[in-house]
Amino acid sequence: MITTSKKLISFNSAAVHAGKRERDQFGSHIAPVYQSSTFVFDDVQQGKDAFQGENNVHIYSRLGNPTVEQLERAICELETFGLEDSELYQGMVFGSGMAAISTAIISSALGGHVIAQDALYGCTSQFLKEEAPLLGISTSFVDLSDPFMLEIELKKNPTTKLIYLESIANPTMTVCDIQLISEIVHEHHAMVMIDNTFATPYHLRPITLGADIVAHSTTKYIGGHGTVIGGALVLKKELIEEISLSKFRKNMGGISGPQDAFLLHQGLKTLPLRMKKHAENAMEVAEFLESHDAVEKVWYPGLKSHPQHKLSSSVFENGFGGVISFELRGGFNAGEQLMNKVKLCTLAVSLGTVDTLIQHPASMTHSVMDPELREQAGITDGLVRLAVGIEDVEDIISDLEQAL
Numbered sequence: 487m488i489t490t491s492k493k494l495i496s497f498n499s500a501a502v503h504a505g506k507r508e509r510d511q512f513g514s515h516i517a518p519v520y521q522s523s524t525f526v527f528d529d530v531q532q533g534k535d536a537f538q539g540e541n542n543v544h545i546y547s548r549l550g551n552p553t554v555e556q557l558e559r560a561i562c563e564l565e566t567f568g569l570e571d572s573e574l575y576q577g578m579v580f581g582s583g584m585a586a587i588s589t590a591i592i593s594s595a596l597g598g599h600v601i602a603q604d605a606l607y608g609c610t611s612q613f614l615k616e617e618a619p620l621l622g623i624s625t626s627f628v629d630l631s632d633p634f635m636l637e638i639e640l641k642k643n644p645t646t647k648l649i650y651l652e653s654i655a656n657p658t659m660t661v662c663d664i665q666l667i668s669e670i671v672h673e674h675h676a677m678v679m680i681d682n683t684f685a686t687p688y689h690l691r692p693i694t695l696g697a698d699i700v701a702h703s704t705t706k707y708i709g710g711h712g713t714v715i716g717g718a719l720v721l722k723k724e725l726i727e728e729i730s731l732s733k734f735r736k737n738m739g740g741i742s743g744p745q746d747a748f749l750l751h752q753g754l755k756t757l758p759l760r761m762k763k764h765a766e767n768a769m770e771v772a773e774f775l776e777s778h779d780a781v782e783k784v785w786y787p788g789l790k791s792h793p794q795h796k797l798s799s800s801v802f803e804n805g806f807g808g809v810i811s812f813e814l815r816g817g818f819n820a821g822e823q824l825m826n827k828v829k830l831c832t833l834a835v836s837l838g839t840v841d842t843l844i845q846h847p848a849s850m851t852h853s854v855m856d857p858e859l860r861e862q863a864g865i866t867d868g869l870v871r872l873a874v875g876i877e878d879v880e881d882i883i884s885d886l887e888q889a890l
């Protein structure tokens with residue numbers, strides 16, 4: 487375990503103040519949006535120094551932008567909250583979660599192998615299976631909740647550079663032992679990358695457990711209001727250098743625009759408040775679903791019946807996030823019927839918004855997957871994913887009750 491220190495302020499207060507910069511010339515309370523594609527140099531020497539990295543002057547917003555950098559600092563502060571050496575880390579913001587994830591995988595695993603968790607968000611899974619191999623990155627998929635499988639896979643693939651998993655897998659809700667995985671992987675001189683979108687730094691900070699790279703779809707809980715598509719990475723500055731990540735982002739062009747970064751930063755300030763309510767509601771909804779006759783099984787790390795409940799209870803703080811998966815007894819047809827009957831819950835494929843979203847992976851997000859592989863990865867025909875919002879929980883439960 488990495489050493490952590492007691493901070494002067496709580497995580498909640500840190501979220502409210504994260505990313506703050508020095509006073510601007512007008513003393514703006516909220517930092518302005520630097521909606522400018524390029525920046526003006528005082529003279530040729532300043533421009534020359536800027537290109538040679540000898541000053542901190544901004545050049546062009548594909549390389550960096552003050553509003554984007556403010557969000558980068560804020561996310562980094564939250565993901566490294568409590569770490570003694572947090573100043574060694576840096577955030578990098580992207581135009582989408584997939585831009586962050588694909589750029590990090592390409593720059594860290596080029597010419598090598600990636601071992602990924604068997605169940606992952608659909609597009610990440612597709613990228614690793616289809617596009618990454620075209621770029622010379624070989625990939626394999628195993629159940630990383632079993633460290634023995636990881637050891638075998640590492641021995642089979644000596645060129646492994648990266649292990650990729652989600653802190654709570656989408657949509658199977660599997661939780662893996664990040665600390666144990668990091669110890670095993672580091673012995674093999676590879677890196678661990680965790681997509682922390684579902685758990686968020688409010689519940690879990692993978693870097694404190696030994697992970698090397700944390701990724702986010704900030705589209706979800708960080709933004710929180712469903713207004714922006716965005717992504718982020720947090721990792722050590724020296725690792726950014728080592729894998730040339732800034733160059734990859736610059737030349738692949740995946741950085742976020744300033745307006746999106748601004749909106750995401752406003753959302754981030756209320757992350758702890760929202761997550762607290764998402765998690766409290768999700769726990770009650772999960773218990774309700776578990777007791778319902780139409781429901782075969784519920785997956786939520788907070789439930790005692792969850793296969794990794796003990797592990798989750800020992801690593802998660804303040805609850806277990808807002809996403810629940812459940813299996814309907816009626817299979818595929820029951821899934822489709824439920825989608826058409828809900829009234830308060832919104833039928834949409836995202837999560838992390840203040841309102842409750844519901845979706846049926848077999849007919850939506852994971853419909854592109856081979857049905858056999860989908861089944862093997864635990865994404866069955868009757869599986870429903872519910873991203874519990876911050877409405878009053880009684881209203882969410884009564885909507886589900888009438889629809890079930």
Ligand SMILES: Cc1ncc(COP(=O)(O)O)c(C=O)c1O
Nearest residue numbers: 582583584607656683703705716
């Ligand atoms: C766990 C997870 N990671 C990554 C992504 C991709 O993020 P984005 O849609 O912002 O590109 C998603 C999208 O749903 C997701 O659920």
